[in-house]
Amino acid sequence: MRNVASKLVSNKAALLGLAIIVIIILLCALAPLMTPYNPTKPDFSAQVQPPGGAHPFGTDKLGRDILARVLYGGRVSILIGLSGAVGGMLLGVIIGSLCGYFRGWLDAVFVKVAELVSIFPQILLVLVLVTILQQSMYNLIMIFIATGWVATFRMVRGRFFSLREESFVEACRVFGLGDLSIAFRHILPNCLGPVIVQLTLNTAGFILQEAALSFIGLGVPSGTPTWGNIMNAAKEIVSINQYPWVWLAPGLAIALFVLGVNFFGDGLRDALDPKQI
């Protein structure tokens, strides 16, 4: 593990990515210290003010401070993106490892389930589930986990199929190790590279999907600021043309965070691969 850390530190892109992630998360977590404004309270004396002065990022049509909205909204967006992706990864890794290692009926069942999930376009599935489960942040996370594990599951299961035939696995058995230890401690670390990449892709993807769903009004209820909801509020042509700061700030926040996650994920994958020095 020491080696992984030192390899990460020497990778500039990964460090930059980590810095972006940490700074954005810190800013969002410490939002009350960063801005005196309430993100949901309208202030009709200060509608659509351009950036500068009391409102560094400007205000929206209801006079709410954009900086406050982006910071408080980031809490929700990042939480949804990260926990959806991490939850999906854990589920996919665990089921994929068990199916790939033990095969048999367990594998047959989960392959069918995974096929069932992936024959529907994901956005359609999300729409249906949102309609059934009601709009809420936690439901959205659940839905992302339920649809997001499939890619990781397939990848891990496939890698297990080839790795379980390697003689180091047989060697583990010969040395008296148990099945679970072989599966999770000896085979699984060999699959982590693509899993990490999938995690970063999913984190970015879920933040964007949340934005998209909120934009069409099916994501997080519009009362709660999220990066997607903020942009949703700026969807008329007037805002796009004349008040670019209303959508530019949350858009940049999404782009920056996703970029950071991708950089860091790439570096982490390289650091976990012992063949890359």
Next chain:
Amino acid sequence: MSENKDILLSIRNLKTHFHVRKRVIRAVDGVSLDVRAGKTLGLVGESGCGKSITAHTILRLLPKTARIKDGEIIFHSRKRQPVDLLKLQPSGKEMRGIRGNDISMIFQDPMSSLNPVYRIGDQIVESILEHENTTRAEAMERALEMLKRLSIPSAEKRIREYPHQFSGGMKQRVMIAMGLICNPELLIADEPTTALDVTIQAQILELMQELQRQLGFTIILITHNMGIVADVADDVAVMYMGKIMEFGSKEDVFLRPSHPYTRALLKSVPVLGNSGRDLLEPIRGSTPDPSDLPEGCSFAPRCDFAKPECGQAIPYVDVGNGHLVRCVLAEGREVRDGQ
């Protein structure tokens, strides 16, 4: 085949069959063997004759399609009461305690027998931590000592390196270190040098013999290379289509081969410096379909001395000194060839 005290492992009438789509493949079909403690038994035979399946049956690591039909494998360990390995649960606690600890195995392909994501030191101590109550630091100390014994240069540094930083021969040394780290009584070496080039082969074999002298473990060496057997084995078992055709001391088997198959095998080995007149004699025909073996001797269709009796049950005859031959030709020669 008497119940000697110096027998470590005695296999009797072992039958491991595979059930594949309603066909039965008799991969191991009545193997009986005695492995002498502290000695090296060479188990030779061509590909697919059941050598590796025999080894995997000893360790009870068989694929799901395999069934052990009959037989017993008595393990006379110094540390415990004699135990029939076939009576233990394949993945039970007792069998897992024996694997790696009392009986260990090394493999043919050193390239894939080490886990690419772990440092070799961590992989060697894995076995110690599984079987013994020691700290990681102590286990590392022992791993380092073992690597030094296996003459790995600058072992202190290399113990922290990854498998891809090792050459084939060095990986096989690491593999041997893993196999021997818990001080097993029996080491099964399944073609340990086949994937290595000739000079490294000799080094590895010498190293194994040297360690055997120091530590006193027993080796079952599985190979198809008669030269290696002649070099390192004390006893030889010649296997063909799931049966032991001939078993005896190296001298008996090599100097007085009594089974036509052994003789044919020995004639088909190239010898350096042979003159043009001593042409190699290949064995005619090819191995029969393992799911449809002939009755009686399975070598009979390829044998130059086949007789009608070969189609019946073949006796396992002692032609002297525990030199056993499964052939009708050996019948009635019990002592003649012996001395």
